[in-house]
Amino acid sequence: MQIKQLASVTGVSPKTIRYYEDIALLPQAKRGDNGYRYYQEQDISSLNFIRRCKELRMPLADIKRLLAVQSDGNAPCAQVDGLISQQLEQIRIAQYELQQLEQNLQALANCCGNEQIKDCEILQQLRAN
């Protein structure tokens, strides 16, 4: 299978697939005599795995570690657990920040009933202090 087909099967663009190979997130693809990359089923699985991790907002570096860890079946599971909880914790922090942010923005959005910049209370708030 050529790169474009792998791309359409997995929903990951050819550009991105090459990029993943560049940064060694994917192994170097086999090449034909013409220099084209050729892929197998295995590569579909890898890309799907990556895609799913990315949906969880994992950094590529972490995904790389997960991929590495998978090759040693006897390794302890703690690393995986650790990555997931870290991720979860970051999400929660982000949620908290966004919540504060929403309140601030909401307050701002409601504060201006004027028509001209010189009276704009949003800007006055932002300049304040």
Added chain:
Amino acid sequence: MQIKQLASVTGVSPKTIRYYEDIALLPQAKRGDNGYRYYQEQDISSLNFIRRCKELRMPLADIKRLLAVQSDGNAPCAQVDGLISQQLEQIRIAQYELQQLEQNLQALANCCGNEQIKDCEILQQLRAN
């Protein structure tokens, strides 16, 4: 006042201040005979304004527009309103996404009671489908 003092007053690093000048978010600073940048009160206000907008996660491009708009006191206020509501909407979208994410991660985090990678149910979930 020299750049370092402006930095310590506003909490924005000298690097960042120079960067803001580069991208014309701040006007070109006055220079002494030695080439050093010198600043006034006005610059403190500008930087504080920028800092406050950044706390609201506004992109620098938007902040630039806000700064530009401020110089024309008779312009309509709608642009400012628009930016704020856009920002608010994005925050809400992000919140929704994070909420979904948290659920997914939570489900994953709870799913693995095993010890070895080869049995890890987190990885199995991630590979699934």
Added chain:
DNA sequence: ATAAAGCTTCCAGCTACAGGAAGGTCAATC
């Protein structure tokens, strides 16, 4: 024969800076 589609590599750009090198300047100290 030619055109279109697909492949390759490489280079630039996006955001918002931070780190560091190489070199000039200023104030204080010996």
Added chain:
DNA sequence: GATTGACCTTCCTGTAGCTGGAAGCTTTAT
């Protein structure tokens, strides 16, 4: 007068995760 240390300057590189585009192959279809 010389030196030290703290500042200042510009310029280059790197960060994350790609995307767009150029220049130049190959393959396939007409």
